[in-house]
Amino acid sequence: MFYEILKVAVNKRTHKLTDDERTKSDLVAAGGRLAHEFGFNRVAGETLASLYLTNGEASLDTLESELNLSKAAVSLAAAQLERMGLIHRVRKPGDRKRYYRTADNIGTALRQGILKFARTKLASLDSDLRHAGSALADAGKTTNVTFLVDRVARLQQLNKRAEQLLDNPLIKLFSKLGLG
Secondary structure, three states, X not given: OHHHHHHHHHHHHHOOXXXXXXXXXXXXXXXXXXXXXXXXXXXXHHHHHHHHOOOOOEEHHHHHHHHOOOHHHHHHHHHHHHHOOOXXXXXXXXXXXXXXXXXXOHHHHHHXXXXXXXXXXXXXXXXXXXXXXXXXXXXXXXXXXXXXXXHHHHHHHHHHHHHHHHOOHHHHHHHHOOOO
8 A cells, every 4th residue: 555655656746747737737826825825725725726727526536636735634625615605515426525616606706705704804803902902901001001002993993994895885796796
């Protein structure tokens, strides 16, 4: 068994990529970097990019092999993407493997997923800011505490404005328009 695994690993390293395989690999890596730069999971970005660039569906085994990642990492990324509505599980009769494909309307799914992600992050920030405000209210009245209270209050105002922006009817309209 060990030698079979080693043989597969060596074949992956020595396999010369075709132009289309190299291009897909570069785009998948770019998807991972972009996801990471926007605060998302890099593996989830790579998984989404790989599925988007796959004609049809792909199994977890296929994704694991293509992305050179563990099954656990790919499975966690797939679960995250599925919760966000960016990918869907596909069932094949008689096959116990898990298959995935991108959402039918990936543009809308991405916009909705990003809005949901942003709302979650803003809610988390609001909770952290309220906790900080409470902790500072119990602190002594030093120059530094006063400064921090003012900064926390300003951050709370900015956070509320960001939440209002996400609830703006124009943002809601734009999230419904666009490419599929």
